[in-house]
Amino acid sequence: MNTLKEIYDDAKGRGFGFISDGKAGSKVSAVFVRLSEGAKADSTAVKITSRIPNVSVVKRDAVFSEISSSLDSVFFILKILAVSVTLFTVISLAIIFPLAVSSRTAEFSILRILGAAHKKCAKILLYEALFISVAGGLSGIALACLLVFPFCTAIDSALSGPLVFPPPAILFLTGCAVLLAVIFAVLLSALKSIIAVSKLEPYSVMKQG
Structure with a gap:
């Protein structure tokens, strides 16, 4: 109580x-009604509504199943959106990185001629991919915080129901998980370009002009 x-x-x-x-x-x-063993909820609900006017009977299982199905639908849509956005990001970066690397082939060839090892050129591209992923991930997390937290009251009112945000620790861990996912997606997209740069031979590139 x-x-x-x-x-x-x-x-x-x-x-x-x-x-x-x-x-x-x-x-x-x-008023909560505790049924004895063997009693059926449906027949008990009929007896209550027939004897007491203006009373609604709600069975516990029906309430929980309705809430559970609604939440399952919302989570399913969110999962579809998350997977779609992730795939779109990986595919887009997988197209952009090779284009960016091909335009810098002469740059990496000059580095190789000057004595840079294969691993050195690959590390340069790897560090660039890490920088892009970390900067993009942190920017996205910061933008999400700016869009959600200042408007908690408005979101609460729009939902017409109580809105409970997770504890700060859960939010922090979620942000870290999102950042790691972004880093993984960028590195996965740049992997082919990094391998291509690591195998780059300056003589063949200069011969092609």
Whole structure:
């Protein structure tokens, strides 16, 4: 009951309206019915509604299944969006990196002529990919924070229900996971270009002009 009072006071403080206002301890909005062994919920619900007018009976399993199905639909859509965005990012970067490297073939050839080893040229491109992924990932996380956290109240009102954000530790771990995913996607896209640069022979490149 103490927890219920805290929920009531917190909801009231956030602007949620109630049909009956007053002290939470003096009001009754729901009555829980514990069934004995062997009793059926459906027949019990029919008996209650037939004997007590203006009463709605909600079965626990029905409530949880409805909420679970709604959340499953939302999570499924979010997963599809996440996978689609990730694939689009990897494919786009896989096209962009070879184009960028091909335009810098002369640059890497000169480095090889000056004595740079194969690994040195590959490391240059690897560090560039890491820089791009870290800078892009941090920028995306910062933009998401700017779009979500300042508008928590507006999002809460738009949802017409209580919105509970995860603890700071969970948010931090989620941000780290997103950053690692971005780094992995960029490195995966740049892998072919890095291998091509590591095998670059300056003589063949200069011979081709």
